Amino acid sequence: MxxxxxxxxxxxxxxxxxxxxxxxxxxxxxxxxxxxxxxxxxxxxxxxxxxxxxxxxxxxxxxxxxxxxxxxxxxxxxxxxxxxxxxxxxxxxxxxxxxxxxxxxxxxxxxxxxxxxxxxxxxxxxxxxxxxxxxxxxxxxxxxxxxxxxxxxxxxxxxxxxxxxxxxxxxxxxxxxPIVREQDGLAMSSRNVYLSAEERDQALVLSQSLQKAREAIEIGETSAATIRDGIVRMIEAKPLAVIDYVEVMEYPALKTVETLESGQRICVALAVAFGKTRLLDNLIMRIS
Amino acid sequence: MxxxxxxxxxxxxxxxxxxxxxxxxxxxxxxxxxxxxxxxxxxxxxxxxxxxxxxxxxxxxxxxxxxxxxxxxxxxxxxxxxxxxxxxxxxxxxxxxxxxxxxxxxxxxxxxxxxxxxxxxxxxxxxxxxxxxxxxxxxxxxxxxxxxxxxxxxxxxxxxxxxxxxxxxxxxxxxxxPIVREQDGLAMSSRNVYLSAEERDQALVLSQSLQKAREAIEIGETSAATIRDGIVRMIEAKPLAVIDYVEVMEYPALKTVETLESGQRICVALAVAFGKTRLLDNLIMRIS
CATH class of the missing domain: 3.40.50.620 (HUPs)
Known part of the structure; x- marks a missing residue:
């Protein structure tokens, strides 16, 4: 209407x-x-x-x-x-x-x-x-x-x-x-229009790697380095991806975290370029 | 009331x-x-x-x-x-x-x-x-x-x-x-309470030197250096005075002026310490 x-x-x-x-x-x-x-x-x-x-x-x-x-x-x-x-x-x-x-x-x-x-x-x-x-x-x-x-x-x-x-x-x-995503998981962004078909396809790794991180955290992973490495490996497998950062931080203070602690609110944040297009995605969650 | x-x-x-x-x-x-x-x-x-x-x-x-x-x-x-x-x-x-x-x-x-x-x-x-x-x-x-x-x-x-x-x-x-002054010309300030009797007496030179500057400008003085020098000389005659600055500037842009021009709004601004007390005074006027 x-x-x-x-x-x-x-x-x-x-x-x-x-x-x-x-x-x-x-x-x-x-x-x-x-x-x-x-x-x-x-x-x-x-x-x-x-x-x-x-x-x-x-x-x-x-x-x-x-x-x-x-x-x-x-x-x-x-x-x-x-x-x-x-x-x-x-x-x-x-x-x-x-x-x-x-x-x-x-x-x-x-x-x-x-x-x-x-x-x-x-x-x-x-x-x-x-x-x-x-x-x-x-x-x-x-x-x-x-x-x-x-x-x-x-x-x-x-x-x-x-x-x-x-x-x-x-x-x-x-x-x-909360973040709104395309059906295939890509976070909505005005800059998505810049992506070629191939870049857009490879960019799905962002939400996929964050989803894997969420699953790992939910079954008890507490090492920020391990979480980070898992994401980096998935993204680096995509030939068009150039990582700017992948970080696990307390949210909203944005201080680096080494070991996730119960009750902590964290943000797994990433910025990755595909060609000339720099995309952001993240996962904000409270550690149970 | x-x-x-x-x-x-x-x-x-x-x-x-x-x-x-x-x-x-x-x-x-x-x-x-x-x-x-x-x-x-x-x-x-x-x-x-x-x-x-x-x-x-x-x-x-x-x-x-x-x-x-x-x-x-x-x-x-x-x-x-x-x-x-x-x-x-x-x-x-x-x-x-x-x-x-x-x-x-x-x-x-x-x-x-x-x-x-x-x-x-x-x-x-x-x-x-x-x-x-x-x-x-x-x-x-x-x-x-x-x-x-x-x-x-x-x-x-x-x-x-x-x-x-x-x-x-x-x-x-x-x-x-506008600035409010004591009867003798000292600009009102919460910090005036810091002044000793002798410092307070000598501090009258601030408003007096600005008054002289106003008179000089009103009878046609246009050199900022001359105005500034006149004020500096008066203040330096007071043994307890330590000048922080005496400046002639466009107001409110606060850009240095060399020659006053008709229509310009200027500020003659000064900061002078007497003992531990730093006093401000100024004259804002439009050049006719």
Whole structure:
């Protein structure tokens, strides 16, 4: 069932639209995205709709979070298709600012989070999480949401946002949502569109190796090194795969773990490139 | 005329108090301070009262903005006196969190502003403005003010906050308020209490030298070096004075100026130590 959707390109027009709703006591849910929407995003909207009266989805490919040799300019964009998916999913307001609207002058302010940004993608993509924290902070100030919805697929991003919100007492509840996968197990990502048929086929090893890791942990494996090695061996068997990292860490503190302990919440996180496409996947679980 | 004042030590109790007022559409004004209130703070409250329905004043000596050899532990504190001054001035809500309430765990998030933080106090007090921007950002998230009031005495701090608010689209209006002076011209500061009688007497040279600079500019002096030299000579004539900086800069961009130009807004800013006490003063004016 389609519904009408309001689209705002300007910060002020979005504020003007939301202000009376907030005054009426409506609960505002927010799903920040970089567009090229897929079922993962739709699941965030769906969760937001359950909990809020108004769902705002932003589409903004944020230049601050891309490194100089990354895919900012070729990041996939299709606003018309996004609008249809957003309306279908139940978004009330689409916020689609331009780079000029978000950064009319060079932005001099940076929000940085220490520690949780250091391992994993923070190591491979210097400055990336500063860009993420800064834009999410700005978007929160613009939208003023009661709750914001983030996918666990970007587990480190979620940990960074949670840390920022806690540290800066931002008046928003962060709601983590589970990874949504294709039928064959590939984690949904806007970047999957970059994959050739052969790369996509080999990329199934990511979810498969995490599934094996889960099974090993469930039957009592407690050595992080053994878990890690099992995953690395499976991925390295795929000729197109180039591992960036495979790590077992406490979550959300993102500290390295050697021996899994009962009650611990862990994240088995991986980043692997297939050709020019770098994919993330992870498994977050509590050790029983 | 005294009025009842509500005091909150906890973030949640402050939020609970303000939330219904916000829902009713009351305009919330905010005056962040480090306490040991004086007539300068009272002038901020007075301005806030003119423009808002509810005035929140926070007292928090923020450890993040003090360097290791600075005066955090001996910074003057007198809550009982502050409560009286705040009530007298018309504060509705006093927010007095402890360090543990503000930073229950080590804070990992930093808000940094580039460029405007580099000269002046940013050079003498590395990390100071990161501490200021971070705590002000957190206080804004806690209080959720419509407007916040800052004294021009801390001209660089004001420039930093304005830059942060613009860059991060914080939904708050920053209201700069003029310096309040003692009868003899000394700019009000909580740190004036540190001064010996002799130091306090010699410290009058700060406002006097700025007054001379204003007169020189008003009769057509356009050389920043000449203005600066005149001030330096006056201050150096005082045996207890140790100059940290005397600078003539565009305001609020805080870029060095060589020749004053018509229409330009400038700040003549100085920091001078008398004994262990470092005082600030400045003159902000538009060149006619």
């Amino acid at each position: 389609n519904q009408t959707i309001v689209q705002c390109d300007a910060i002020q027009s979005l504020r003007d639209y939301l202000q009376p709703l907030r005054r009426e006591g409506k609960r505002i849910g927010f799903v920040p995205t970089m567009g090229y929407l897929h079922a993962g995003h739709a699941s965030l909207v769906s969760r937001a709709k359950q909990e809020c009266d108004v769902v705002v989805l932003s589409i903004f490919v944020n230049p601050l979070q891309f490194g100089p040799n990354e895919d900012f300019s070729r990041y996939p964009r299709d606003l018309q298709r996004d609008k249809e998916i957003a309306a279908q999913a139940g978004v009330s307001v689409l916020f689609t600012p331009s780079v000029e609207e978000m950064y009319p002058q060079k932005i001099l302010t940076t929000v940085s989070v220490a520690q949780v940004t250091e391992p994993l993608c923070g190591r491979s993509r210097p400055g990336h999480f500063d860009g993420v924290a800064t834009v999410v902070s700005k978007l929160f100030h613009i939208v003023g949401p009661d709750a914001a919805y983030f996918g666990e697929k970007d587990a480190q991003q979620l940990a960074v946002i949670e840390q920022m919100v806690t540290d800066l007492s931002m008046p928003v509840t962060i709601v983590p949502c | 005294n009025q009842t004042i509500v005091q909150c030590d906890a973030i949640q109790s402050l939020r609970d108090y303000l939330q219904p007022l916000r829902r009713e559409g009351k305009r919330i004004g905010f005056v962040p301070t480090m306490g040991y209130l004086h007539a300068g703070h009272a002038s901020l409250v007075s301005r806030a009262k003119q423009e808002c329905d509810v005035v929140v004043l926070s007292i928090f000596v923020n450890p993040l903005q003090f360097g290791p050899n600075e005066d955090f532990s001996r910074y003057p504190r007198d809550l009982q006196r502050d409560k009286e001054i705040a009530a007298q001035a018309g504060v509705s809500v006093l927010f007095t969190p402890s360090v543990e309430e503000m930073y229950p765990q080590k804070i990992l998030t930093t808000v940094s502003v580039a460029q405007v933080t580099e000269p002046l106090c940013g050079r003498s007090r590395p990390g100071h403005f990161d501490g200021v921007a971070t705590v002000v950002s957190k206080l804004f998230h806690i209080v959720g003010p419509d407007a916040a009031y800052f004294g021009e005495k801390d001209a660089q701090q004001l420039a930093v906050i304005e830059q942060m608010v613009t860059d991060l689209s914080m939904p708050v209006t920053i209201v700069p308020c």
